[in-house]
Amino acid sequence: MVEPLRHVTPFWPAFWRGFRALMPLWLGIIPFAVAYAVTARAAGLGVGETQLMSLTVFAGASQFAAAGLFAGGASAWGIVATTFLLNARHVLYGLSLARQVPLTRPERVLAAQFLTDEAYGVTVVHGAREPGGLSFGFLLGAELSLYAVWNAATFAGALAGAVLPDPAALGVGVVFPLAFLGLLVPLLVDRKAVIVALASGLGAWGLSRVLPGGLVVLLAGVGGALLGAVLVTRRGEA
Amino acid sequence: MSVPLVTLLMWLVTYPARLLGLSLGRLKLPPFWLAFLRFVPVSVFAALIVPDVLGSPEWPRRLVGCAVGVGLMWRTRNLALGILGGFGAYWLARLAGL
Known part of the structure; x- marks a missing residue:
């Protein structure tokens, strides 16, 4: 395959642009991670076990579901199957990202571990504004911004679980759709969207x-x- | 099965999904599938949002919060302002007994 000539984006400036681009979402992430940790601790998981899941699986919705399933005494295989279903959508994010961000093989192996809904959304939405186009640095910066805050908030929530008020009483559930609306609204550029x-x-x-x-x-x-895709290609506009 | 083992299995079904898409990105795709991928974010974000708002027991308040949040985001293009304003509107609706 012929590698196209491309502008080389310096890694660290792009990394910090990506890291900062995700920071407005911290507001939605912190209560979500704390709520996960509190749920997991209430289900009988230790602090280390609660943290281990955030460090490895690093997928909010499925961690939340797993904590709930542990609490309900669900089977291990039920938890794993639910996780698989919840996270299969990452295939679509990867396919979409790989077309927009030039990645080497080691970069793909690393970027895959930290890929999330939020990092994907921020990366595609900000991509048009990146000088020289999207780069590995920007993607990894956005990914690790979420990883850092997710794990810090998990730790705080796991330790403080017993004394925090009920997340539902705080009404933080509405923050999740609000955060995703922030990603969706800039994409609604025409009638088809x-x-x-x-x-x-x-x-x-x-x-x-x-x-x-x-x-x-x-x-x-x-x-x-x-x-x-049908709407676009039927009219020969692709 | 112990919690660390279940966690390991959860990781083993999550990581490959993340890597697979990234690794297939250099495939040459026909226009239909390129258009498909362009619409994935719009479609997935909407699928995450709508059931979480309308399917919630407190959906009237969430709807108010999200409507205000979208209005703010549309006018200002500022995500944090949209989230804070939407959260504030949600609480006003909640305190108003909606």
């Missing part, structure tokens, strides 16, 4: 009454993107 968002969102709402959350996001996400 709005149609796809409405179809996928309402479809997911309907599916969520009968299917587990991870599968809903996967099915509605794929369905909405297929609809968008």
